Amino acid sequence: MAVFVEVDHVDRVFKLPTGGEYIALKNIDLQIHQGEFVSLVGHSGCGKSTLLNILSGLDQPSAGGIVLEGRQVTEPGPDRMVVFQNYSLLPWLTVRENIALAVNRVMKKHPQAVRDRMIDHHIEMVGLQKAAHKRPGQISGGMKQRVAIARALAIRPKLLLLDEPFGALDALTRGGLQEQLMQICQENDVTCVMVTHDVDEALLLSDRIVLMTNGPEAHIGQIVDVPFPRPRERMEVVKHPNYYSLRNEIVYFLNQQKRAKLHKAKPVVAMAANGLEKVNLELGFIPLVDCAPLVVAKEKGLFEAHGLSHVTLNREPSWNAIADGVATGRLDAAMMVAGMPLGMTMGYGSQRPRPMVSALTLSRNGNAITFSKRLFEAGVRSLADFKAALERRPDQVHTLAAVHPTSMHNLLLRYWLASGGIDPDRDVSVTVIPPAQMVSTLKAGTIDGYCVGEPWNARAVAEGLGVVMATDNDIWPGHVEKVLGVTEAWANQYPKTHVALVKALLEACEYCDDRRNREEIAALLAQPEYVGADETHIRQGFVDPYNRGSGDAPESVLNYIQFFTGKANCPDVSEAVWMMTQMARWGITPFPRNWLEVAERVKRADIFGQAARELGMLDIGRDRRPSHLFDGIEFDPDDPLKYLDQFAIKRDLRIEEVPLDAVIVH
Amino acid sequence: MQVLNTPTQSTNSLQTQEPFLVIDNLTKVYPTATGDFVVLDGISLGVNEGEFVCVIGHSGCGKSTLLDMVAGFRQPTEGEVRLQTQTISEPGPDRMVVFQNYSLLPWLTAYENIYLGVNSVFPNKPEAAKKHIVMEHLAMVGLADVANKKPSALSGGMKQRVCIARALALRPKVLILDEPFGALDPITREELQEELLKIWQDHQITVLMITHDIDEALFLSDRVVMMTNGPAAKIGEVMQVPFARPRDRARMMEDPKFYELRNEALDFLYHRYAHDDT
Numbered sequence: 001m002a003v004f005v006e007v008d009h010v011d012r013v014f015k016l017p018t019g020g021e022y023i024a025l026k027n028i029d030l031q032i033h034q035g036e037f038v039s040l041v042g043h044s045g046c047g048k049s050t051l052l053n054i055l056s057g058l059d060q061p062s063a064g065g066i067v068l069e070g071r072q073v074t075e076p077g078p079d080r081m082v083v084f085q086n087y088s089l090l091p092w093l094t095v096r097e098n099i100a101l102a103v104n105r106v107m108k109k110h111p112q113a114v115r116d117r118m119i120d121h122h123i124e125m126v127g128l129q130k131a132a133h134k135r136p137g138q139i140s141g142g143m144k145q146r147v148a149i150a151r152a153l154a155i156r157p158k159l160l161l162l163d164e165p166f167g168a169l170d171a172l173t174r175g176g177l178q179e180q181l182m183q184i185c186q187e188n189d190v191t192c193v194m195v196t197h198d199v200d201e202a203l204l205l206s207d208r209i210v211l212m213t214n215g216p217e218a219h220i221g222q223i224v225d226v227p228f229p230r231p232r233e234r235m236e237v238v239k240h241p242n243y244y245s246l247r248n249e250i251v252y253f254l255n256q257q258k259r260a261k262l263h264k265a266k267p268v269v270a271m272a273a274n275g276l277e278k279v280n281l282e283l284g285f286i287p288l289v290d291c292a293p294l295v296v297a298k299e300k301g302l303f304e305a306h307g308l309s310h311v312t313l314n315r316e317p318s319w320n321a322i323a324d325g326v327a328t329g330r331l332d333a334a335m336m337v338a339g340m341p342l343g344m345t346m347g348y349g350s351q352r353p354r355p356m357v358s359a360l361t362l363s364r365n366g367n368a369i370t371f372s373k374r375l376f377e378a379g380v381r382s383l384a385d386f387k388a389a390l391e392r393r394p395d396q397v398h399t400l401a402a403v404h405p406t407s408m409h410n411l412l413l414r415y416w417l418a419s420g421g422i423d424p425d426r427d428v429s430v431t432v433i434p435p436a437q438m439v440s441t442l443k444a445g446t447i448d449g450y451c452v453g454e455p456w457n458a459r460a461v462a463e464g465l466g467v468v469m470a471t472d473n474d475i476w477p478g479h480v481e482k483v484l485g486v487t488e489a490w491a492n493q494y495p496k497t498h499v500a501l502v503k504a505l506l507e508a509c510e511y512c513d514d515r516r517n518r519e520e521i522a523a524l525l526a527q528p529e530y531v532g533a534d535e536t537h538i539r540q541g542f543v544d545p546y547n548r549g550s551g552d553a554p555e556s557v558l559n560y561i562q563f564f565t566g567k568a569n570c571p572d573v574s575e576a577v578w579m580m581t582q583m584a585r586w587g588i589t590p591f592p593r594n595w596l597e598v599a600e601r602v603k604r605a606d607i608f609g610q611a612a613r614e615l616g617m618l619d620i621g622r623d624r625r626p627s628h629l630f631d632g633i634e635f636d637p638d639d640p641l642k643y644l645d646q647f648a649i650k651r652d653l654r655i656e657e658v659p660l661d662a663v664i665v666h
Numbered sequence: 667m668q669v670l671n672t673p674t675q676s677t678n679s680l681q682t683q684e685p686f687l688v689i690d691n692l693t694k695v696y697p698t699a700t701g702d703f704v705v706l707d708g709i710s711l712g713v714n715e716g717e718f719v720c721v722i723g724h725s726g727c728g729k730s731t732l733l734d735m736v737a738g739f740r741q742p743t744e745g746e747v748r749l750q751t752q753t754i755s756e757p758g759p760d761r762m763v764v765f766q767n768y769s770l771l772p773w774l775t776a777y778e779n780i781y782l783g784v785n786s787v788f789p790n791k792p793e794a795a796k797k798h799i800v801m802e803h804l805a806m807v808g809l810a811d812v813a814n815k816k817p818s819a820l821s822g823g824m825k826q827r828v829c830i831a832r833a834l835a836l837r838p839k840v841l842i843l844d845e846p847f848g849a850l851d852p853i854t855r856e857e858l859q860e861e862l863l864k865i866w867q868d869h870q871i872t873v874l875m876i877t878h879d880i881d882e883a884l885f886l887s888d889r890v891v892m893m894t895n896g897p898a899a900k901i902g903e904v905m906q907v908p909f910a911r912p913r914d915r916a917r918m919m920e921d922p923k924f925y926e927l928r929n930e931a932l933d934f935l936y937h938r939y940a941h942d943d944t
Contacts, residue, residue, distance in 0.1 A: 043851075044851055140725075170845070170848060170878040171879050171880075172723075172878050173724070173725055176940065197852050198852075234936050234937075235929075235932065235933055235936065287920075437920075437925075439922045440921070440924070443925075443926065528917065
């Protein structure tokens with residue numbers, strides 16, 4: 001699709017009366033396609049209205065520019081109409097006269113009859129025939145805004161700009177107007193840019209949502225693609241499996257910006273002490289049973305014991321928040337899904353590659369694949385049953401969820417499906433939903449199953465919503481699950497701190513695998529500041545026998561989740577290569593031609609080794625040898641391409657050099 | 667066992683111990699040139715002491731008329747409102763109302779705005795006690811240091827805090843909030859919701875609040891009363907909100923129940939009782 005509106009490196013600087021300057025917008029770069037609906041979302045003062053004014057030509061950029069269909073925008077014009085929050089109708093004219101004023105001005109070359117038709121058509125479009133001869137003072141706020149929209153569209157603009165159009169209306173009146181605007185845009189193929197505060201409004205209407213950071217120097221923080229099919233209907237949109245995860249992601253972004261605003265006054269500085277470069281650490285975790293090593297290190301004083309006197313654990317809402325927090329430096333380090341440091345280093349999801357380091361494996365196993373009770377009751381007991389069910393109902397789309405593109409949940413779920421002849425992209429839909437939203441989404445019936453860590457399988461079983469189809473012990477016993485992740489820049493800047501952190505967590509891992517401590521840890525995890533879930537759910541597989549919910553007696557799975565035993569903790573290059581093959585198999589990242597270099601650069605066995613030796617522990621990992629998953633297909637880490645080659649179900653393989661040294665290391 | 671569940675039994679218990687606030691078969695009709703206009707049609711609701719109830723519905727569903735009758739500003743055409751079994755016939759300091767548009771006197775400071783109410787309700791208290799009440803409530807909403815500022819020097823959020831302090835300073839039995847945060851930006855709105863919850867918890871006060879915001883209703887209330895569209899609006903559905911207290915917004919959003927209730931409310935308001943503004 002050709003670019004319709006090009007926002008090219010726009011800056012907007014205001015001169016202050018005191019002599020200084022205020023940089024409102026910094027380097028805004030955005031391409032908008034014809035017929036696209038883009039929303040700008042951010043806090044007050046983030047410059048979103050300034051950007052809209054620049055698009056309309058009411059304001060000029062200080063640097064950069066706007067191009068609409070190949071022509072630079074330098075002044076306001078009828079090809080770009082703006083609808084403001086306060087309606088701006090002339091109070092002494094009727095609804096029809098307000099619209100006629102614009103039409104007669106802009107279309108003066110057309111005969112009166114054509115203009116009249118135009119006016120009436122647009123009054124009808126917004127359903128105001130009955131009110132056509134009323135003045136603004138006689139109609140409701142919602143009706144006034146419909147007049148303003150009709151007036152703007154009546155002169156056939158190329159671009160409709162909406163500045164918080166429904167902000168003055170109550171939330172429920174807004175809802176009706178949103179649906180009407182959506183329908184109008186759809187029918188008239190209008191290109192729209194809308195400024196809004198309302199996340200639900202943005203999700204309902206937009207193709208893309210541009211999230212702006214706070215000013216000064218506001219810029220685009222993130223762009224969210226909205227995948228809901230059109231035509232849209234509010235209740236269908238709300239029930240889309242990704243609705244609440246996208247909504248929570250945007251709310252999270254806005255909350256981060258709010259916090260950033262508060263913290264700007266007191267920037268965090270590294271506190272050096274105890275022979276370490278930095279002892280004040282912000283660590284990120286996701287409320288899951290396998291966050292246990294972080295919780296134990298904190299509660300048992302292991303961080304302090306290794307000189308890390310000011311460690312704060314941050315409970316994060318999603319794996320995206322973890323990746324973003326570590327990348328932006330808000331978090332020093334975090335527990336990550338196993339493929340995340342590799343994925344970030346290679347630039348998954350068209351993100352900028354960012355070299356990451358993982359010097360410790362925090363846990364192995366602990367996941368399961370849960371299917372909805374509905375599927376189970378329809379007779380789905382195995383992968384083969386599922387395939388048969390899919391073949392019986394080719395008209396139905398089955399949606400399964402994993403927690404992050406680079407997580408083992410996603411890679412194992414896809415591997416498992418493909419091993420049964422089910423293409424995870426073509427025969428079903430695999431989507432990403434944060435762990436804490438899995439059960440609610442399953443309950444809402446918008447997904448049919450998921451692969452996730454605990455307590456989210458246990459909870460679905462306990463609530464009678466789902467049945468565990470396979471644990472990861474059934475698929476790949478002892479696989480890497482959660483790892484410690486930091487940026488390479490951080491690791492280079494704070495090497496002693498890094499080793500101290502690995503030591504504290506390694507001791508915590510050992511503590512977690514002493515079965516005598518499991519009762520105590522389960523109680524710790526149940527506290528609201530950590531996992532905050534029902535302790536009986538946490539205990540499933542962790543302390544108690546594992547209940548699959550299939551009616552069979554709970555089984556004792558000793559290694560359902562491992563933290564230390566079996567040389568669990570050394571970063572393992574072979575496993576990294578396996579994950580790279582699977583990420584490439586599904587098109588998440590290219591397969592790096594320099595795969596060994598990437599794997600060795602990320603998986604820092606040397607840092608682990610130093611930490612282990614200083615603790616008097618074994619500083620080696622698992623033996624390097626070919627391994628296999630449940631299907632018996634051998635994986636030889638020395639020949640990953642041959643391994644990839646033999647899979648029948650896969651995407652087109654991209655093999656690319658990942659230029660590690662091109663990335664600046666601070 | 668069966669006897670206990672018969673309707674007679676529950677009627678008896680209703681007579682012996684009725685809820686704190688009772689809205690009893692309330693109907694409001696306005697006579698117009700073209701005939702009677704029925705705003706509310708037979709609304710019945712019991713609110714327990716210390717309960718937080720939100721009323722949600724489209725514009726024109728008569729929510730504000732309902733609150734006005736609880737406040738005593740208007741009289742019902744049929745039925746009545748009783749607070750602790752006493753029929754409400756006029757406004758009184760036992761039911762304080764906070765409106766969306768602040769309604770502070772612009773020529774008085776924050777302190778003076780609150781003092782005005784305190785002085786008229788407790789005229790016989792010693793001056794020091796009145797002063798103490800005013801300052802205590804300003805401090806409760808975190809505004810002790812702007813006591814001498816006039817409303818024009820305060821932000822929207824601060825003005826609404828003064829209104830809440832003014833209402834609570836009179837020690838009402840019921841706090842009535844008519845879309846109190848509707849005019850505030852989303853961040854300030856969330857901050858004030860959290861403050862309001864804390865105050866409600868500390869004061870153990872009974873709250874009846876109108877809102878258009880489903881998230882706000884789910885975060886704050888014990889029950890959400892959803893109204894059908896006017897004219898002749900009724901209570902369409904009453905939703906129990908089970909989240910543990912004290913509430914934490916992030917924790918609530920992890921609860922599957924939140925999404926279930928939110929979708930149910932959306933369905934009610936946008937699907938079953940969609941609003942047609944023509």
